[in-house]
Amino acid sequence: MRLYDYVLSPSCYKVRLMAALSGVKLEIRPVDFHPGAEHRGPELMALNPGGSIPILEDGDLILTESSAMLGYLAAKAAPAWLGSGAPEETARIQQWLSFSHRLTASLGGARLHEMLLRPGDIGALQANGIAALRELEAGLFEQKMRGNRFLACDRPTIADIACFPYVALAPDGGVSLDPYPTIRLWSRALRSLDNFIEMPGIHRLHELKPEPRPCPDEA
Amino acid sequence: MNDDAMRDEWYPVGLFSQLDRGGRETTLMGAPIKVALDANGAAKVTGEDGRVLPVSVRYGHIWSSLGEPRKPVFPIPEADQPGRRFVDVGVVRVRCSPLRAVENFLDIAHFPFVHTDILGSEPHTEVEDYKVEIREEEDEVWATQVKFYQPQAAKSASGGITTEYMYRVPAPTCSVLYKTCPPRPGEWDVIALFVQPLAEDLCDVWPWMALFDDETPLTDLIHFQQTIFLQDRSILENQIPRLLPLDPGMEIPTRADLTSVAYRRWLKRHNYTYGAQLVAQ
Incomplete structure (x- = not known):
């Protein structure tokens, strides 16, 4: 399975992360997205006329949408990430998979503007990003009240992986995560999963120091 | 003024x-x-x-x-040396003082914590003594005999090595580093950070490299350097105060910070203060 990949792209990172979590080995084909704009060159445009990355190639199958790639990796190697199949759970997964595009357009757009000087209305991108974050915070809080730590149920699914990267990288686009405690807990839960991998801007969890306790002499 | x-x-x-x-x-x-x-x-x-x-x-x-x-x-003589590959890494904008971007580039103590498992790793966190001077004739800051243990010092490195570094600051917002060149012992890889000051607290950073490495594809070299720099970016954007303090009352440096101390002293001497904070607030 070959991934056309850019190391700084949150959408490419979704696929790398899902592959790591589900134990799938990817063949990485680095794409010079910046500064070379290789994704707009003839070789990649032939593969994906949409001119975007990631692109996932597996035999005859060519995927250009990251949500489809997450579904494919999970179905192939780790079906538990697709949820239990219960109607409500399935619906929630689809709901958040679709929602993740709003994060890409808003927070992702703000990040490209602030970091790699791509054109855009930064005020509108940030405002839309904040609106999406508020919705996500409310959604995660409601889940918490139902006893669920993740977006669709009490275990992570492809919906969480679809939403996580652009949220975690919101500060790169000048959008703070400070106002969203439930998002931060959710992010922490995802980062503590076995086989989690990081990307630039998403740091690994550092070991917590031991609980402070009074010195025996003082007790 | x-x-x-x-x-x-x-x-x-x-x-x-x-x-x-x-x-x-x-x-x-x-x-x-x-x-x-x-x-x-x-x-x-x-x-x-x-x-x-x-x-x-x-x-x-x-x-x-x-x-x-x-x-x-300023001259970079290695830019005229045959056999080197020149890599334009591309621009990255950072909401920080241009001087802070350079100072971060000069620091090695953060490697194990920010560039974990690439340029450093715990428990190899010690910065050994190194030499720092302001060379009067060239009017540049130089740090030499800098050594650090690195799990993956360069794209061309296969496994951990103790890397040797030299740093120079030839212009207020530019720094050039020389580091051990894994495929060619005896030569130095050159990695430069050219910083364009947009405002006192905003800059465009243009990393550039001149390497001896005939094997690694260009895109991999770019991605390696972009990975490193993007790990720094989120740290740089959160430094306080936003401007680089030149008032010695503000911070307490350690021995590992000698390059930074010399850089700040050199900035002050030349009145290079765009992006600097002169009096502690």
């Missing part, structure tokens, strides 16, 4: 390979400028009022200045 010394210095304002007749609009120390190719294919930089600004094309980048540079762009 304080900006005057820095106005007469050279700054990177674009990649020559990406320049066209249409040009790009950008900012230099608060002033809008336009960088474009003229009818003869030469780089041209103009200020807001149509004033033609000084231009130089060196190390893959276009350099300009709002003032009158007294010297050419």
